[in-house]
Amino acid sequence: MMRFLLLFSRQGKLRLQKWYTPLSEREKKKIIRDMTTMVLARQPRTCNFLHWKDLKIIYKRYASLYFCLGVESQENELLGLEVIHRYVELLDKYFGNVCELDIIFNFEKAYFILDEFLMSGEIQETSKQTINRCIENSDMLQEDYNNEWYEVELFG
């Protein structure tokens, strides 16, 4: 089971956080701090896995953004890497050539995509098409309800 997913920049700025077990704010802050320092300190050409307390940390860098996944220790590390990769693919499909800025400015979209992909700390849906359809579907509603405001935002 996955415990958390964090996205942060090369400067250690948090871009997205998702927790699958209840934690206090203090614990979350500690984890975020530990993850950024540990992951950013990793040398090139080392493996993508780390140990943290009783958890396994799987991280991968995509351009300027680090994806960092905390899983229970008996989980399969390679599979964790692919979870990250599929999420990146999903973001890419939605935003079209996704970059860090997309995620900064539209982080709520990134959360919605994640919620369609993972649920209760497990994989829910792996199909890119299906997830994309779900999101697009809701987005279209969004434009309908807010069209003035959104039109300005989208095309203005």
Place this chain on the structure above:
Amino acid sequence: MSDVVEKTLTALPSLLSLDSQPGSAKLSSTSKLGALIRGITELTSKHEEEKLIQRELASLKDQVSSPNTSMRQMKEAMVRAIYCEMLGYEASFSYIHAIKLAQQGSILDKRVGYLAVTLFLNENHELLLLLVNTVLKDLQSTNLIEVCMALTVVSQMFPKDMIPAILPLVEEKLNHPKEIIRRKAVLALYKFYLIAPNQVQHIHNRFRKALCDKDPGVMFASLHIYLQMIKDYPEGYKDLTASFVTILKQVVSGKLPMDFNYHTVPAPWLQIQLLRILSILGKNDQNTSEIMYDVLDESLKRAEINHNITYAILYECVKCIYTIYPKTDLLEKAATCIGNFVLSSKINLKYLGLKALTYVVQQDPKLALQHQMTIIECLDHPDVIIKRETLELLFRITNAQNITVIVEKMLEFLHQSKDDHTTIDLVGKVAEIAEKYAPENKWFIETMNTVFSLGGDMIQPDIPNSFLKLLSEGFESEEENKKLRLFAVDSYIVLLEGETRNLPQRFLQVISWVLGEYSHLRTDLDPARVMTLLTKLLEMRQTSSETKTWVLMAMTKLCSGEASVSIARSVCEDLSSSMDTVLRQRAHELLLLSQDPALRGQLLPVRSDPEPLEVDSSLSFLDAFVSEALAAGAAPYKPPHQRQEELAQEKALSLEPYQLSLPINMSSSCVTGRQSPTLMSVSSGLSGDSTELSHKGGSTTLKLEGVTRVWGREGYLSKKEPVEEVAQAEIPSPLSSSNQQTGASGTSSNTHSPIATPEPEQQKQQLASSLFVGLGSQSSVFLMGKSDPTPQRFRKKVTTPNSSATERLSASTDPTPTAEDNLLSSNRPESNLVPEVSKETPAPTQGEANGSCNDNLIDSTPSPLQSNGLETVPDTVENDDERPSLCLPAKLVGLPCSEITLLCSTQTVDLSACHVEKDDNVVLVIFISNSSDSGLENTLLQVGAEQLEVSLSSESPLKDVARHSVAVCQYLLTVIQPVVHFEVIGMLSYQSSHKSHEVEFTYKLPLTNFIRPFTVSTEQYGAMWLAFSNDTKQNLNLVTDGQDSLGDTLNVLKGKLNLHIVEIIGMEGILACRLAQDQPCLLHCHIHAGTLAVWLRSPVPDLPDSLLYHCQRALEGT
């Protein structure tokens, strides 16, 4: 989902005209969020950022609290609030508005509202209660998107106590026509299963329906639940093995829709989930394993593409192959596969290869030998993670011959490691193997010194305990004992003479104890000198008062001779005014002792042979004193729990059972109300017995960290905190210096020589030969069944004369038994496997001749719902044809007895059974009636059950059954672990007309058969109630609404479940029962809002949950 799209499109035709490119929602440059983000990026200092955000938060606060803000603006404000929180600034004023947005907004505002709620609040936040109604409403909505959102939020964070309120609605969604809803519902139930398993106990058979869902996605989702359930109770799901295998076969051969492919690999996540399930099912079970050999072979073959995901599958396959009952050619293939991993140039694969190897060497140490050069290379790998994994592997292959090299490598790593968790773990491992395989005394003491100084105060407490126990109990040879102790004393004197400031407290405690106990062995050592050294410790500022107590105890033992006495006196004068009471007590004792030489001689005779002291733990020698005091009018002693109870009664407000104020199960809401056992009970639903976790320090799970644990089974858990504090400090090793003082030892000179020498290859070869000794040719000898040729050096004495006195120590000292078992088994895999299998109950062979029994198996998983018709409790099985020849043995006639049910029948044999309830156990009577014309020979009946102890009670084992006759076997059943239903599995093998036959059967009996009334008084009940730690609460239906509904209901429970009603007062009643062999369970019932709030407690972990289930059934049935 495509239907959803269609529906939406038709419902909103206006949309079609829009040039909608959802993916193009690029930088929202004009929005306020965009402005905020840009504003932040332009700033240069943290201080400026803080100012900007504070301004932003202030304006947000105004905006959200203004009545004129529209929902749309609110949504936009919420997004900004989320952003500020992500940057680490608190925006708690917006939480309530997030909930409001989720409640009142249109679909899209709602979506942001829900998102904000999940990001802002955690499961325990009080505001979440306000969300329950919204979720309820959305779950009932006809709009699919709303239902989806509600299910997502439910799975993300829903208060545990509120689950019953929405459970029926979520359950209902399992039948929803849309697969996406069904899938989300299954995952939400999975989450419920994780956080509150007993809440979803009754819908297990619904999960089965989800498993058979026509949509593979729903089926996949249900596997998450199945994996958990099978982990908890593998025996119950063996019948599903064939189904899982079939699913995997279909997946592997690409029968699923393309949608499920990931980089051309068919549904990898599904494959891996299935492989995990299979490995649990096939563990130690030959018959079940045989079903899966083919598909595992197929999976290995199919995974060819060079992609991470195929390697992930392969890894899981290999693990499965090595977990289940072994098959030679599969093992070979798996070994090759591991080779590919280990030899890969990709570092991630190498890592996984090492991990797999670590897992596998327990069964096949030779595999490590094959890859020894790679392992050596990994040992010097620049990546610490790889190094760490390699050490883990070495730990598994340690033996008496390679111990020094391996420990040296581990300590080398420890010196560099900065991670506390790693340090604790590794230090424990070094201590474990050092104790087991130490080659000589000096090495052992020095290694342990390093362990203590590196491990610092984070070290697991059983390491020092175990070490001291070893020193004090010693091993067979008295001469060796003395030598070891002398070594310890010498090395500690040297340590104390040097710099002591950096020594961890635990180490100082060990040193004090050893010096106090054994420094007299060194006859040329003046006790006064030791005293002086110890005094130095007392004077150090950083010495904790616990350590000071240890030091004083040591001084007490050493206090003889003029010089020592005067030192002791001066020390005591300082400390007798200490704030710490224990310390003050010790100081006074020492002071008295130092003033009275006669008492000293009497108390501390110089013993040459340390005979263990007799300890009278009942303190009976104080009886006279007590009776005198009582006669003089002193109050009698009350144990702590009784005092606590009385205290609670005095206040008369917060007695536990009265706290139920909400009409639902609410175990966690009483956290604030009570001190001791509730904290445990909150988590007991989650992980059975979670105090164990906190004791192990490192292994605390994340789930529990939200709760500050103050009380545990052993009282106030104060030790944890200082441990964590000290953990921050870096502890340089004082030992390397001390080593140099004592003269260079072999190991220390090795540690300092770098590996990179002119002939690195040769070095590696050397290292390899020293690391892998004892694995090669000899290991094949082990395979033949010989045990380890080198005896453990420190073999603990088997019998200790003072076992009662050392009971506490021995309980904590055994170095983690599981690991030890593993290690042992690595030496002789064959002999390990065989007994385990034969110990297992005769597992079902997927054979012929027993159709009827197999049918029985398929339906026999614990399926609680009556309505579903799956129920196969034996007494409901129809018993149409009378079998006149079956009658109970004379001894059992007259006892409560179930109907005799037919278990299975073949052409020759009918097997029937019934159970008889005796006072302290249950007797299972099995009738073998031979209806054929030939006798049965070599009849063998094997019976077993996972959670029951089964023992044969018939006088003579049956051999032959003559034609047309009945043989009767009796088995005594006693509960090992309570479950809702026990399942006895058996196999009958016999020869009839020179052919061998095997018949399998299962027999189910509910827990209620083991329940006996337990007669206690209300006072006894009260005392026990506080002492028991496992509890469960739930609201049940009342039987009647009449005047005495409580009495009626309790009488129904009494009648059906065999309980004893202790007392009924007003709206409350207490009941008690016990398992047949004396393990009690207490029930507290209380009428509230038309339901019966039942609270169960017991010292047995699973008893309350299981019994609660039967209570529920008993009341539903009326």
